[in-house]
Amino acid sequence: MSTTAESPKYTAKDFSSDQEIRWCPGCGDYSILKQVQTILPEIGVERENVVFISGIGCSSRFPYYMNTYGMHSIHGRAPAFASGLKIANPDLSVWVITGDGDALSIGGNHLIHLLRRNFDLNILLFNNEIYGLTKGQYSPTSPEGKVTKSTPMGSVDHPFNPLALAAGADATFISRAMDRDPIQLRDVLREASEHKGTSLVEIYQNCNVFNDGAFEVFTDKRTKANTTIFVEHGKPMIFGENKNLGLRLDGATPVVVDLEAGEFSIDDLWVHDKTSRAKAGILMRCFETPGAGAYGIPRPFGVFYRENRACYEDLLHNQIKTAYERKGEGNLDALLRGSNTWTIG
């Protein structure tokens, strides 16, 4: 990958296919598509080495709109297709496009196994907390009590916390971004693409038809500063309209502090350490609905956790290499012959 950031070989347009985009007008998917097409020229990957693999759902139409190699596969199974693809050719830049239903309901099994095996690829999990393509049933990330077509009296399902689930599967890169914050989304995507291992990027995505405003409290300019925090490695956790609020760790409990009240200063704040599994765990659990007013725990965004661990495809190909070294290239005649033969005549 010799192309440098200074002289990109491609523009975003080079990654755009000639297919008409069929998402609903106003869908959050448009922004995600645009940010992905924007960062790909920057990360210096050859277009012919890029493969997008998706499952089923609105988000899974994504590969059709990318001028790369792509496969729109079957519901929930994109991680398994991607695993085979990556074993077959570890040099490819592989992107799994999935949604909350695809990845966490029908495909939950494949997701956790992909994460533990740590293939070097990126998962973009479009979370809109609803089944959009089937016209509005609750999803495994819908909050309890959610009223939908299939839950007229409210959902009684307890929702998944996708990032905590990923941590439970020993994911090596855990992050969250949102469609309506393109700058942060691009930052997270860039870092995900750099990470060697499976990078999980949960992206809050607004379904303006069946679940409009699900994340409005995090995206609305009037509330965003107090309800969200973008975490950066090595920096204290500051948020609030006037950067006047901070997160402090009281033991293992995050607490919101007012930096203007005089009791606590920046030096008392929780400094984000993405290498700490324990602290990332606390961050992932900052998941309650933001409280009324300014003093609820904000919803964190950014890269929560990053760890280096060997990738499955490398370990597998190392074994193949070792087998070649030990036994030499396979001799078909010897294989056909086996160890015990006898001759007649």
Place this chain on the structure above:
Amino acid sequence: MENTNLKAPLRVSESKKEVTILFAGDSGDGIQLTGSQFTNTSALFGNDISTFPSYPAEIRAPQGTIAGVSGFQLNFGSIEIFTRGDRCDVLVVMNAAALKANLDKLKIGGAIIANIAGFDKKNLKLAGYLDQRNPLEDNSLGKYRVIEIDVTKLTREALKDSTLGMKEKDRSKNMFVLGFLYWMYNRELAMTEKFLQEKFAKSPELIESNLAVLKAGYNYGDTSETFTTRYEVKPAPMPKGTYRNMMGNQAVAIGLVAAAQQADLPLFYGSYPITPASDILHELSKHKNFNVRSFQAEDEIAAITSAIGASFAGNIGITASSGPGIALKGEALGLACILELPLVVVNVQRGGPSTGLPTKTEQADLMQAFYGRNGEAPIPIIAASSPKDCFDTAFEAVRIAVEHMTPVFMLSDGYIGNGAEPWKLRSASDLPKITAPLIRKPNAGEAFLPYKRDEKGVRPWAVPGISGLEHRIGGLEKEDLTGNVSYDPENHEKMVKLRAEKIDKIALSIPLQEFDNGFHTGKLCILSWGSTYGAVKTAVKEMVEEGYAISHIHLRYIFPFPGNLEQLLSGFDHVLVPELNNGQLVKIVRSEFLIDAKPLNKIKGLPFSSLEIREAAEKYFV
């Protein structure tokens, strides 16, 4: 010179053309090992041979019970052998349960070799003999020749100087039985001696004890005056050449590797463990230095979808399973069909439905292979006829998949998957090359059309990594040529027909059907497929020799059928289709050719005997 060996009893040596032995005992008795050792030694001696192990479904079912009985049947002879043998000449039983479970498989007048230590009160009770009545003592075995040996006691005696514990000593009692049978059939011990030395290389004590017991068993036959008859089974008139023993599942794996080598492509094997297909995964995992990438997936769906992902990237994607696993793969099979990527799916069938009879054999997944998908999704089907035929069938499955850009079903079953027979060695240079339709540059001026077909109806295989061939494929209906998503009604019908035509045209690349036996016209033609081959062949061979107007056609290619099959079948008054199911191929043949083919069904988890085939066939001649 004067013969001083006056003590030696008078020996009678009887010559036999064909012998079937069934070894049976507790699943911990080393039955499979005993059977496979006798097999290897007899194969090396030059007999033709066919074997059939049967295991209990539980790993360690309660000792001494019927549920825990493990068996290994082998049929060997100085003539050509096609089946495991209908009924046994010799039944070796290590305990009462083994006798009770298998007595019905013994010929009248056959020999029972019984370890009397396995017939004590406890064993009789566990085996369910009423009032612990001992069948060895109550004259109920009058129709058979019973040879009672206290194997346990004699084994312990042979090891009286050994420092091994009693449990370990008893574990080698299978070697006593093996040694005795080697004596009975005039076999040399050398091959088993070598095997024991290799198996227990790390434990000289175990080599010594097992060798001692093996020899004790042999000598017991030699010196005990009880046995006056030894048998001679001369080498079979096999074609000249070098042979090895081949198990069905092993032959599948080796056939797949050979095909990948001949296609010059890496082999990706995605698999989830399932009885009786797991041995394919075990075998392939050993051959990494043939660029085999074996992947034990998290489930059956991931096994096939990872294989499709690998095929997209230019590997030969392969998966194998048995019925329940194949059911889970159904949706992905449809995808492979519409994507038009190479994929081989091996189904080592077992008794169904559902979990069914995991360790028993059946042919009841043919309809599943034919129709088990949503939408119009034709997938070629080929079936192996015997353990060694698994090699050629697997090779052919890869050829069709790669050269025709399609998923292919290869059907095997538990009987041939676990069975073994001698295989005449092939050399790599005798195997055909397989040509993949790989494409490296655009095929329509500057543009690339991923679904532009050649004269066989086959689309090009464009692998990620090639500039200018970037394209998207998926499960939505695609526009002809471009592969772009299309909901156009005319286009959908056209694509369904194009995909079907491509499969139909495979018939042009396969050999015409030949008769296995008999004339081209006659009263009855038996049409068989899969593992019934040996039983049908044996029955028809006998009947043809006796002058019956009977013929035999055995199918490897089930979908599409060979182009001349209909014409061949039209030469007969009757067509009989024996199957280990409730009638599946017969329905396909009837609907395809509008002929009054008749079913012959057996659904007991067991192969046909040739006698069963013969009895059914004879009814057409009365």
